[in-house]
Amino acid sequence: MWTASEKLILSEAHDTxxxxxxxxxxxYYDLKERFWWYGMKRAVAEYVAICDTCQRVKAEHQRPAEWKWEEITMDFIVGLPRTQKGYNSIWIVVDRLTKVAHFIPVNTTYSGAKLAEMYISRIVCLHGVPKKIISDRRSQFTSRFWEQLHNSLDTKLRFSTAYHPQTDGQTERTN
Known part of the structure; x- marks a missing residue:
């Protein structure tokens, strides 16, 4: 694929x-000021394309939803003082088209099953099953139970990338 010197140059220019x-x-523009070899532009593109870190944090550009409550975003506000009813967080669910938001009081210890029960009663019963949900990679949203629930509902789960909350900007702005 690359010579040893090309690999070293690519690694130093990308991974340090x-x-x-x-x-x-x-x-490519940074490298071409100091180096050149045949196929360098393609080598740079291939190197970046196979970089695991880059693939994890790459932002996904999103088209607007076509219908209300077809695509929603979810996030939590955590670290709040405990209420008399024992809640210490707020679960925010926002419709991407209308920007209508639900603020659901929760506890950080709730399981995926408990959140699923609340999701069905507070969101699905009111608005129907969405086609797509965008959320961060919180354990409640990446659990096997949550994944199986949405697989059976035929809802696509999309996760915002680490250190790039703009992917879920709708909910982040609501926070």
Whole structure:
């Protein structure tokens, strides 16, 4: 694929703490000031494309929803003082089209099953089953139970990327 020297150059330009995983375009323009080899542009693009870190944090550009409550976003506000009823968090569910939000008091210790029960009674019963849910990678949203529930409801689960909350910007702005 690459010679040893090409691999070293690509790695130094992309993977070090000082380079912070640039995009293939930026990396190519930076490298071409100092280096050149036949097929360098393609090599840079391939290197970035197979970078596991980049694939995990790459933002997914999203089209607007076509119908209300067809696509929703979810997030939690945590670290709140405990209420008299024992709640210490707020679960926020936002419709991507209308921006209507539900604020559901919850406890951080709730299981995926408990959240699913609340989701069905507070969201699905009012608005129907959405086609897509965008949320962060919180354990409640990545649990096997939650995944199986939405698989049976034919709802696609999409997760915002680490350190890139803009993917779930709708809910983050509501927070």
């Amino acid at each position: 703490a000082y380079s912070i995983h640039p995009s293939s375009t930026k990396m």
